[in-house]
Amino acid sequence: MLQEIYQPNPQYASTAAIKSMDEYHALMNKAKEDYEGFWGSYAKEKIDWFKPFDTVLNESEAPFYKWFEGGQLNVAHQCIDRHLATRKNKAAIIFEGDNGDQKILTYRELAYEVNRTANMFKNQFGITKGDRVVLYMPMIPEAAISMLACAKIGAIHSVVFGGFSAEALRDRIIDAQAKLVVTADGAYRKGNPYMLKPVVDEALSSGCECVKAVCVVERNGEEIHWEAGRDYAYNELVKNESSKCEAVPMESEDPLFLLYTSGSTGKPKGVQHSSAGYILWAQMTMEWVFDLKENDTYWCTADVGWITGHTYIVYGPLAAGATTIMFEGVPTFPDAGRCWKMVEEYQINQFYTAPTAIRLLHKTGEHEPKKYDLSSLRVLGTVGEPIDPAAWKWYYEEIGGGKCAIVDTYWQTETGGHMISPLPGATPIKPACATFPLPGIIAEVIDEEGHPTPVGEKGFMCITRPWPSMIRTIWGDPERFVKSYFGDCKKDGKPVYFTGDGAMVDEDNYITITGRTDDVINVSGHRMGTAEVEAAIKKHPNVAAVAVVGKPHPIKGEGIFAYIVLKAEDTLAEEIELIKEINNIIKKEIGAIALCDDIVFVPDLPKTRSGKIMRRILRSIVKNEEITQDTSTLEDPSIVGKIESIVKSCRL
């Protein structure tokens, strides 16, 4: 198949971190020939160690790999303190509020704030090394400050995305056994205040005895319930603290944070990341993939509640000494030119967002980019879901002016940082293709036994050697860690990390990600476990059975489609009411991000005689595809036709 290839812009390539495919291959060969030597030399060079490490990689307890054992460091020191000698007056964080408020924190000011906050956590709330702190925060500098303050004193943060409900927050607090919750009264979205603290109040109303205090940042000044003896005002307390705080020396493998993510079964998993390996790769990918230069201004539009916000708003940029933008608002407010206006105003050099946002901005503001000067841009990034060629083209032509590299970065919460991505100065890009593994990452498309899949055929996207920023375990559930990631694929007889994604390699060795192979759906670049949504829907007393699948959606990539079997036959009027009730339950159990796009009521689900729901049939029906699966093994083969006609009639 003929496909357009976009060569790197020679003007940028000549000064890029990795300048050519020859350089890329040389690095990759170096890694393959001497894996430990490769990683060991970067770790030595990039990290400001308090104590040097003894070993690079310990595989003796695989898959519980250990990197840089014997070494001691502190991630907040790596991200802030070590820069003070050369960058103290450089902007570290530029905050832009929803309402256009601006605030710039230099590295010196960031050090000051982080130290005071770290002291407050320590002195006022008794937080010490290893304690868990849950952050339920809007996109304000105090979110990053609190993360770094935890890192400074060795506490493990667990940021919960502000769109999650009280129930979801409670589950995560309990699982992590958090001692402290840091939140804000609320924040602003589309010009209006919204609230967070009431959600924390509700979450803590039962089962969270582990939480000793709630520390509340004032952002929107709206009235909130205050529980004396439990709730404390961040802005008041922090004033009394010293701006000097010794960084606690951390072992390389000490956990830096937990971040809960959805799996195909059961409750969300607390993905545990390490200190040294994580920060090393966060920093290196920042330098390689975004081709960061000293005077650059970098903007990632994610929320700190997701891994992209952790690695590419906070840790990666700051470890690399960059200027990172934190944006509280949404890309379409006050209009669909907001992002481009910001690019012009801050002279942004790297812009990193999700395909969903690109599709939305394309659809709602096709001509907006023309109104602004976007010439500062050098690298454009996408993350979280496949980007379709139409969105890619618009991004490339209209935003990048045909001169920027688009880095389609493929990675996961579990991988800590980018795994497969073009390098802006080196990789000839095929649109909508993640291209090649980054140097040092041994990513392969294989079958269950580890054989490479033939060109053009789908296989399993695996990372066949451990890498420094990989997930260390699932918090409190090491067995689930092994089963979730090392249970499906082997290479040379040894279990290897399986991402859960399918992928394909073409004749030029380019890798294209084809999507999840499990029951995880990707809504606007957010991972959603169908099991979680189903568990919420099942809480409705009238629901007998439910199956949730992903449905292609023009903006969100995938939408949530639920097939529901009711306990009793209901009339259509009641169904409309039921849909409302079911969505209310989802909002309460998970949050608005998991609301169903479509709900259809069906007489039964296609089940095998042993009771297993044949989801592939349900997926095919939603996509209006021909049913190729064998339906003769179903308990009631006629159900397929019945469901098909119900779904068709809904489409009319």
Ligand code: PRX
């Ligand atoms: O299915 C892949 C998809 O997003 C999943 C990871 O989701 P999460 O852990 O929430 O992290 C999102 C941000 C890194 C993957 O298993 N995904 C991520 N990036 C891409 C992608 N699918 C296609 N292309 C990508 N660039």
